[in-house]
Amino acid sequence: MNARRLAVAASAMLAMTAVSACSSAPPSKSGGNSSAAATATSAADLGGMSKLVAAAKKEGSLNVIALPPDWANYGAIIKAFSDKYGIKVNSAQPDAASQDEINAAKQLKGRPTAPDVFDLGQAVALANTDLYAPYKVSEFDKIPSQFKDADGTWVNDYGGYMSIGYDAKKVPAVTSVSDLLKPAYKGKVALNGDPTQAGAGFSGVVMAAVANGGSADNIAPGVKFFSQLKKAGNFLPVDPTPATIEAGQTPVVIDWDYTNAAETAKLPSWKVVVPGDHPVGGYYYQAINKDAPHPAAARLWEEFLYSPQGQNLFLQGGARPVLADQMKSDGTLDTAAYKKLPPVKGTPVLLTQAQNTKAAAYLAKNWASEVK
Amino acid sequence: MPMRRARSLVPLVGVLPFFAYLLLFLLIPTVVVIVGAFQENGSFSLSNIHALTNAATVDALRSSVVLSASTAVIGGLLGALLAAVIASAPETSLVRRAVLALSGSLAQTGGVSLAFAWMATIGLGGTLTTMVQNALSIDITASGWLYEMPGLILVYCYFQIPLMVIVFLPALDGLRPQWREAAQTLGANRFQYFTQVAIPLLLPAFLGSLLLLFANAFAAYATAAALVSQGSSILPLMIRAALTSEVVLGQQHLAYAIALEMIVVVALIMGAYAWLLRRSSRWMR
Numbered sequence A: 001m002n003a004r005r006l007a008v009a010a011s012a013m014l015a016m017t018a019v020s021a022c023s024s025a026p027p028s029k030s031g032g033n034s035s036a037a038a039t040a041t042s043a044a045d046l047g048g049m050s051k052l053v054a055a056a057k058k059e060g061s062l063n064v065i066a067l068p069p070d071w072a073n074y075g076a077i078i079k080a081f082s083d084k085y086g087i088k089v090n091s092a093q094p095d096a097a098s099q100d101e102i103n104a105a106k107q108l109k110g111r112p113t114a115p116d117v118f119d120l121g122q123a124v125a126l127a128n129t130d131l132y133a134p135y136k137v138s139e140f141d142k143i144p145s146q147f148k149d150a151d152g153t154w155v156n157d158y159g160g161y162m163s164i165g166y167d168a169k170k171v172p173a174v175t176s177v178s179d180l181l182k183p184a185y186k187g188k189v190a191l192n193g194d195p196t197q198a199g200a201g202f203s204g205v206v207m208a209a210v211a212n213g214g215s216a217d218n219i220a221p222g223v224k225f226f227s228q229l230k231k232a233g234n235f236l237p238v239d240p241t242p243a244t245i246e247a248g249q250t251p252v253v254i255d256w257d258y259t260n261a262a263e264t265a266k267l268p269s270w271k272v273v274v275p276g277d278h279p280v281g282g283y284y285y286q287a288i289n290k291d292a293p294h295p296a297a298a299r300l301w302e303e304f305l306y307s308p309q310g311q312n313l314f315l316q317g318g319a320r321p322v323l324a325d326q327m328k329s330d331g332t333l334d335t336a337a338y339k340k341l342p343p344v345k346g347t348p349v350l351l352t353q354a355q356n357t358k359a360a361a362y363l364a365k366n367w368a369s370e371v372k
Numbered sequence B: 001m002p003m004r005r006a007r008s009l010v011p012l013v014g015v016l017p018f019f020a021y022l023l024l025f026l027l028i029p030t031v032v033v034i035v036g037a038f039q040e041n042g043s044f045s046l047s048n049i050h051a052l053t054n055a056a057t058v059d060a061l062r063s064s065v066v067l068s069a070s071t072a073v074i075g076g077l078l079g080a081l082l083a084a085v086i087a088s089a090p091e092t093s094l095v096r097r098a099v100l101a102l103s104g105s106l107a108q109t110g111g112v113s114l115a116f117a118w119m120a121t122i123g124l125g126g127t128l129t130t131m132v133q134n135a136l137s138i139d140i141t142a143s144g145w146l147y148e149m150p151g152l153i154l155v156y157c158y159f160q161i162p163l164m165v166i167v168f169l170p171a172l173d174g175l176r177p178q179w180r181e182a183a184q185t186l187g188a189n190r191f192q193y194f195t196q197v198a199i200p201l202l203l204p205a206f207l208g209s210l211l212l213l214f215a216n217a218f219a220a221y222a223t224a225a226a227l228v229s230q231g232s233s234i235l236p237l238m239i240r241a242a243l244t245s246e247v248v249l250g251q252q253h254l255a256y257a258i259a260l261e262m263i264v265v266v267a268l269i270m271g272a273y274a275w276l277l278r279r280s281s282r283w284m285r
Helices: A004-010 A015-021 A050-060 A074-085 A098-107 A122-127 A175-182 A197-212 A220-231 A240-245 A257-264 A295-306 A307-318 A323-328 A335-339 A353-370 B002-037 B046-052 B057-085 B092-105 B111-122 B127-136 B142-147 B149-171 B179-184 B192-218 B222-227 B235-244 B251-280
Strands: A061-065 A090-091 A117-120 A155-167 A190-191 A251-254 A272-273 A281-288
Touching: A061 A098, A061 A117, A061 A295, A074 A090, A074 A295, A074 A307, A090 B192, A098 A117, A098 A122, A098 A240, A098 B235, A117 A122, A117 A295, A122 A251, A122 A281, A122 A353, A155 A197, A155 A257, A155 A295, A155 A307, A175 A220, A197 A220, A197 A251, A197 A307, A197 A353, A220 A353, A240 A257, A240 B251, A251 A257, A257 A272, A272 A323, A281 B149, A295 A307, A307 A323, A307 A335, A307 B111, A323 A335, A353 B057, B002 B251, B046 B251, B057 B149, B057 B192, B057 B235, B057 B251, B092 B149, B111 B127, B111 B142, B111 B149, B111 B222, B142 B149, B149 B192, B149 B222, B192 B251, B222 B235
Parallel strands: A061 A090, A190 A251
Antiparallel strands: A117 A281, A155 A251, A155 A272, A155 A281
């Protein structure tokens, strides 16, 4: 999901080999994939939730991939799911990138270790829809239509806004993107990932573009901003992680607000702002592998993620659950956790697939030569 | 006759596992890379080979060559000096054995652990950084140079120098004392012996070692991957970006093309190395 962690980056190339090498573990439940669950597009297709739960328990395990425990609260979500249903969750390559999830699904196809479910960034998610099994969770109709595929091929699960996190003890308060060009931030501003590679870094450039007269259709001002940031000596070429933030090595971090907000719990002086009147939003995409080795458990996982319990768990990790508005009116939202989210004002900017592709092409062509 | 031929094949049985290994881990991957480099969307295409001429890829090739060449020269000179010092010590000397043993293990120290060791020492908030900051109020990591090209050069030298000691010491040991005695008998002074006998004899071995160091740095991946997160300044990192980017999609075959480019460079280097090795071995038997 996020290409953040160093060690993982190092192993990215060999990741597939590693996964296949470890795949001798559990015996194949080849009966699983041919079961009724594999084609079920809703719990009702299996005769209701209790039947789905029973089928999932019979499968006994669930393979997830690229879910870092400290990202959107996935550590707690996996544990809660496992405790609730007694299903073992095998979490592979927690720090892998979205593309790694797709690669794993293709390379491990038909094997018991293939991922059952995906949690993907926009570009990768929309480029691989032929790999997903459509499924509508029981809350499907309550999800706003811009956050789902009409057939349930994919559904947004949680999202957030691009933010600037900073250590108030080390740097002056940040109020806008252009503040970061000031001498006070020399050698202090880190971006989560290379924008030509990682979704968060990419959205950071979009945020800088919007703040400097650009738009979702024109990210050139964002690239120019980072070029200035680099020339001013303010841009720090270090990969920010919870460790670098807590150690004070990356005093300013441009990243999703949920990742930044999660740091405040560990470092009280860590403040998070979502700058400007047009916050740049991004949602993650949830989908089921059509060749899932545990089709029932995969579907039950989706039911769990979109249940009030699952959605509130995302929220407690600082992410904005896709059902937040609905749950607010239902009275099921964890309002204490919701109030902790950084305040956002104005109309959000959400990139369409076409805008995304165009921006990615622009970055691929210009980023490396402009920002060096 | 058939009997004799059969017998002559017997020794080959012993190297069969080696050939099987070469086939699995060298030949097959190379063929996969070559085939993949000339494909796009399942059919033959030169588009990825053309993409190698993009400014970013050419820049990465240049940086890779600069990184490999500079660390080969720095590592080669310092390593050769160190090797010369320990070559003058007797074989039983403790210093010599200690340096050799240390070089043997340090030459293999690379990857993520090495990168982290440097980050912990002179990275942001590293031990040495903090000490210098406290004592002299100088920030030695200003703007994070360790995480860019200068940092890569420094860190690569860490394994290049010991590697040079290991590969160059045999050549130094091959300089027979008789040659120096002969030169002295003929009236050569120390300087003349070095410039007219020792250095010409050692030059092919020295250059060959530099090429080996170049190839070693050119192909190194994990250390750079752990250090560099912004930009894909060198070819191995470009391959990573092409394979795992979640922003720019569908570049798998570009990764093959870059890998092919690297294979060609290393093949040229190793060809030159083999040629130099033949030259130097004329004297070193």
